[in-house]
Amino acid sequence: MPELRKDPIIGRWVIIATERAKRPTDLHVPAEDSPEGGFCPFCEGNEDKTPPEILVYCKDAEHKPNTPCWSLRGVPNKFPALQIEGGLNKRGEGMFDRMNGIGAHEVIIETPQHVKFMSTLTKEQIEDSLWAYRDRILDLKKDKRFRYVLIFKNQGIAAGASLEHTNSQIIALPIVPKRVAEEIEGAKRYYAYKDRCVYCDIIRQEQEANVRVINENRDFISISPFTPRFPFETWILPKSHAAGFEDLLKEEVEQLAFMLKDTLMRIDVVLNNPPYNYLIHNSPFHNRDGDCYHWHIEIIPKLTKVAGFEWGTGFYINPTPPEETAKYLREVKI
Amino acid sequence: MPELRKDPIIGRWVIIATERAKRPTDLHVPAEDSPEGGFCPFCEGNEDKTPPEILVYCKDAEHKPNTPCWSLRGVPNKFPALQIEGGLNKRGEGMFDRMNGIGAHEVIIETPQHVKFMSTLTKEQIEDSLWAYRDRILDLKKDKRFRYVLIFKNQGIAAGASLEHTNSQIIALPIVPKRVAEEIEGAKRYYAYKDRCVYCDIIRQEQEANVRVINENRDFISISPFTPRFPFETWILPKSHAAGFEDLLKEEVEQLAFMLKDTLMRIDVVLNNPPYNYLIHNSPFHNRDGDCYHWHIEIIPKLTKVAGFEWGTGFYINPTPPEETAKYLREVKI
Numbered sequence: 064m065p066e067l068r069k070d071p072i073i074g075r076w077v078i079i080a081t082e083r084a085k086r087p088t089d090l091h092v093p094a095e096d097s098p099e100g101g102f103c104p105f106c107e108g109n110e111d112k113t114p115p116e117i118l119v120y121c122k123d124a125e126h127k128p129n130t131p132c133w134s135l136r137g138v139p140n141k142f143p144a145l146q147i148e149g150g151l152n153k154r155g156e157g158m159f160d161r162m163n164g165i166g167a168h169e170v171i172i173e174t175p176q177h178v179k180f181m182s183t184l185t186k187e188q189i190e191d192s193l194w195a196y197r198d199r200i201l202d203l204k205k206d207k208r209f210r211y212v213l214i215f216k217n218q219g220i221a222a223g224a225s226l227e228h229t230n231s232q233i234i235a236l237p238i239v240p241k242r243v244a245e246e247i248e249g250a251k252r253y254y255a256y257k258d259r260c261v262y263c264d265i266i267r268q269e270q271e272a273n274v275r276v277i278n279e280n281r282d283f284i285s286i287s288p289f290t291p292r293f294p295f296e297t298w299i300l301p302k303s304h305a306a307g308f309e310d311l312l313k314e315e316v317e318q319l320a321f322m323l324k325d326t327l328m329r330i331d332v333v334l335n336n337p338p339y340n341y342l343i344h345n346s347p348f349h350n351r352d353g354d355c356y357h358w359h360i361e362i363i364p365k366l367t368k369v370a371g372f373e374w375g376t377g378f379y380i381n382p383t384p385p386e387e388t389a390k391y392l393r394e395v396k397i
Numbered sequence: 398m399p400e401l402r403k404d405p406i407i408g409r410w411v412i413i414a415t416e417r418a419k420r421p422t423d424l425h426v427p428a429e430d431s432p433e434g435g436f437c438p439f440c441e442g443n444e445d446k447t448p449p450e451i452l453v454y455c456k457d458a459e460h461k462p463n464t465p466c467w468s469l470r471g472v473p474n475k476f477p478a479l480q481i482e483g484g485l486n487k488r489g490e491g492m493f494d495r496m497n498g499i500g501a502h503e504v505i506i507e508t509p510q511h512v513k514f515m516s517t518l519t520k521e522q523i524e525d526s527l528w529a530y531r532d533r534i535l536d537l538k539k540d541k542r543f544r545y546v547l548i549f550k551n552q553g554i555a556a557g558a559s560l561e562h563t564n565s566q567i568i569a570l571p572i573v574p575k576r577v578a579e580e581i582e583g584a585k586r587y588y589a590y591k592d593r594c595v596y597c598d599i600i601r602q603e604q605e606a607n608v609r610v611i612n613e614n615r616d617f618i619s620i621s622p623f624t625p626r627f628p629f630e631t632w633i634l635p636k637s638h639a640a641g642f643e644d645l646l647k648e649e650v651e652q653l654a655f656m657l658k659d660t661l662m663r664i665d666v667v668l669n670n671p672p673y674n675y676l677i678h679n680s681p682f683h684n685r686d687g688d689c690y691h692w693h694i695e696i697i698p699k700l701t702k703v704a705g706f707e708w709g710t711g712f713y714i715n716p717t718p719p720e721e722t723a724k725y726l727r728e729v730k731i
Binding site for chain 2 (some may be wrong): 146
């Protein structure tokens with residue numbers, strides 16, 4: 064019997080189509096060729112093929128900008144979706160509203176080597192990536208035009224990557240994204256009703272039931288959520304309530320790096336290096352609404368096609384129950 | 398300068414990335430092979446390869462069910478996402494809510510011939526498809542478990558089709574989909590503020606500006622909306638306010654069939670038979686909220702990949718301004 068499940072945060076329903084349940088091998092996606100045809104502007108030695116760096120990690124204190132010998136670089140996106148210079152110039156056209164597409168669009172290059180899969184980076188490299196995310200958030204926060212920073216990764220061509228060299232993207236926006244605003248609204252509603260954080264309650268219930276938990280360490284837990292939109296959707300949450308990613312303590316960064324590498328390795332082994340997106344759902348800069356939001360990471364493998372039903376309803380049909388995906392991911396040898 | 402535009406109905410922002418504007422030929426998607434390997438269960442003569450028909454159009458009054466000589470068939474989906482038999486059995490599990498996945502999942506086979514592209518059906522065949530949609534809505538409305546019927550088409554493998562023989566899908570749901578509920582909320586908010594329908598106002602403004610209009614006839618208008626999520630997203634709306642698709646008059650069905658064929662032909666010529674989804678956004682069965690909603694069809698060519706930014710924000714980056722897509726679609730010779 065297929066099942067309809069309601070997301071406890073935003074109220075979205077998903078159909079868990081148990082009759083069509085799929086094993087991981089049914090979901091393997093064939094690898095796609097790299098689109099760049101051999102040359103990679105993100106590899107060490109090609110620093111002049113990207114815009115000048117805005118962030119660089121390097122052991123050598125005398126390091127000259129935009130030269131080799133770095134361990135991590137942050138650069139503006141060469142083809143930005145938004146433009147950094149200028150004012151918003153909000154205006155109307157009859158009933159329509161528009162403003163200039165002002166924002167930051169940056170890339171974090173997580174390694175000088177041509178590494179395709181983030182899960183194969185060392186724990187130290189992943190820690191550095193997390194520090195770089197934080198550095199950029201703190202810097203972009205100073206710009207009064209921006210209200211939100213989205214950090215995400217497109218891994219694999221099918222997930223929207225245009226280069227195969229592993230990298231993350233950072234977009235600063237003058238508005239709070241719809242999806243995050245909905246989650247914050249939901250968390251506020253729950254808080255008003257229960258006087259508790261909905262994410263904290265989910266973590267507690269998942270730990271007790273222990274069927275959708277994949278792994279946990281001192282500070283973080285990885286789960287298959289109760290209402291996954293997609294097969295093998297996986298969340299990583301801080302176990303203690305925390306509104307802002309950028310407030311992570313040093314030891315928490317280490318714990319998170321372990322958990323992120325652990326989770327991506329499990330996904331890569333079970334699903335044979337699938338294309339995926341991961342997204343950091345963070346609080347907006349201002350107006351944190353009593354800090355009732357709980358930041359977290361969502362990892363979405365791209366294994367199925369989004370079709371008319373999903374676009375027409377905003378609901379999702381998922382052929383793989385999260386209880387099964389959690390079992391596969393928990394039990395795999397990595 | 399890229400532009401941020403706000404959807405006047407649900408308040409979602411899209412980024413129109415004018416700097417990266419793409420011509421239609423940049424967006425052509427290579428045709429994918431048919432997944433069915435030669436045999437088609439939807440072709441005339443293979444009636445026993447589908448579940449028994451629940452609707453058939455045929456000139457012969459003596460026609461025996463599930464035999465050749467039909468012009469249109471409606472059958473249950475062989476691999477339904479929802480199950481038709483049973484009760485909802487709504488229940489909780491701690492803080493989580495679920496119910497049985499009860500619903501109808503049907504297929505309308507629009508022609509006995511192995512036609513791949515709906516735009517090549519005759520106007521009469523498209524009229525019949527619209528009548529079949531209406532027949533099924535009216536029948537499913539009698540089932541008190543259901544609150545909404547979604548009608549949609551997945552054309553092409555990349556748009557989620559599993560067979561290439563043109564067909565539409567019908568899904569009846571025990572809940573109102575999130576996306577439709579948001580539009581109805583938005584329309585109610587606008588009505589409360591202006592005492593007018595937001596879609597009627599959009600049509601009026603588009604007719605006056607006349608830059609995003611593609612075509613119109615007596616009863617229908619096709620436009621590139623002000624805030625398209627995707628390149629070449631196209632809407633068809635009834636020009637007079639109407640809450641329910643199923644209330645179409647006979648002459649309006651003819652007018653709509655013309656406009657649907659006209660629009661799909663324009664899309665197929667400009668974009669070289671792209672994969673697409675179309676969706677009928679209709680009112681829910683009950684609780685029509687003073688009929689402030691305005692039903693319409695959304696056509697979404699699948700030309701770009703949805704990546705991390707879109708999943709993380711619920712916003713969209715669209716590299717093609719609707720003013721340009723409307724011009725291409727308006728001026729193309731069909």
